Amino acid sequence: xxxxxxxxxxxxxxxxxxxxxxxxxxxxxxxxxxxxxxxxxxxxxxxxxxxxxxxxxxxxxxxxxxxxxxxxxxxxxxxxxxxxxxxxxxxxxxxxxxxxxxxxxxxxxxxxxx
Amino acid sequence: xxxxxxxxxxxxxxxxxxxxxxxxxxxxxxxxxxxxxxxxxxxxxxxxxxxxxxxxxxxxxxxxxxxxxxxxxxxxxxxxxxxxxxxxxxxxxxxxxxxxxxxxxxxxxxxxx
Numbered sequence: 001x002x003x004x005x006x007x008x009x010x011x012x013x014x015x016x017x018x019x020x021x022x023x024x025x026x027x028x029x030x031x032x033x034x035x036x037x038x039x040x041x042x043x044x045x046x047x048x049x050x051x052x053x054x055x056x057x058x059x060x061x062x063x064x065x066x067x068x069x070x071x072x073x074x075x076x077x078x079x080x081x082x083x084x085x086x087x088x089x090x091x092x093x094x095x096x097x098x099x100x101x102x103x104x105x106x107x108x109x110x111x112x113x114x
Numbered sequence: 115x116x117x118x119x120x121x122x123x124x125x126x127x128x129x130x131x132x133x134x135x136x137x138x139x140x141x142x143x144x145x146x147x148x149x150x151x152x153x154x155x156x157x158x159x160x161x162x163x164x165x166x167x168x169x170x171x172x173x174x175x176x177x178x179x180x181x182x183x184x185x186x187x188x189x190x191x192x193x194x195x196x197x198x199x200x201x202x203x204x205x206x207x208x209x210x211x212x213x214x215x216x217x218x219x220x221x222x223x224x225x226x227x
Contacts, residue, residue: 034216043218100162100170101170106154
């Protein structure tokens, strides 16, 4: 089945700096890659997603890039703010077969220091 | 409803007792999922419902775990004879269909003492 690796497990940055979180996946049939943000004690919330027919997607300070050949995708947060502090999870889902199931990485704890 | 609701939000139970966790998905969402989140771990898939059927139960850790969904809506996850290793946050999610994005509930934090 699909395996998603996420790095780093923790990331600390100064306010205003950029943050990058990277994920790799194993199943070449995967074609949907969402990112979730989970604040302490709250539910995971979808912040951005990308499908395999594009290489990059941006939404204000957040962007996701996808390299299908290398089977990796990354989350980029620019001009970080303290409210960006949270655990971020990447996920992958394949086309066909078990295309309902999201397989998640183990998460990255991002701390933005004021 | 407006979002995915889970109850209880917290549950402390004694080892060996049975527990039931409830999920009320977004109205009209046909797909429903249960995941488990343990400390320092990602989200572990447990089971998927399409309507009232569960075509994929492959993530249930043991036969002590079961789940059902009725009326294409509310789902209950039951853990029998709870063990300490069952302690985790149990998250429910729903989606419009099997290929749409998930909306998660706030989870049930289960502590087995």
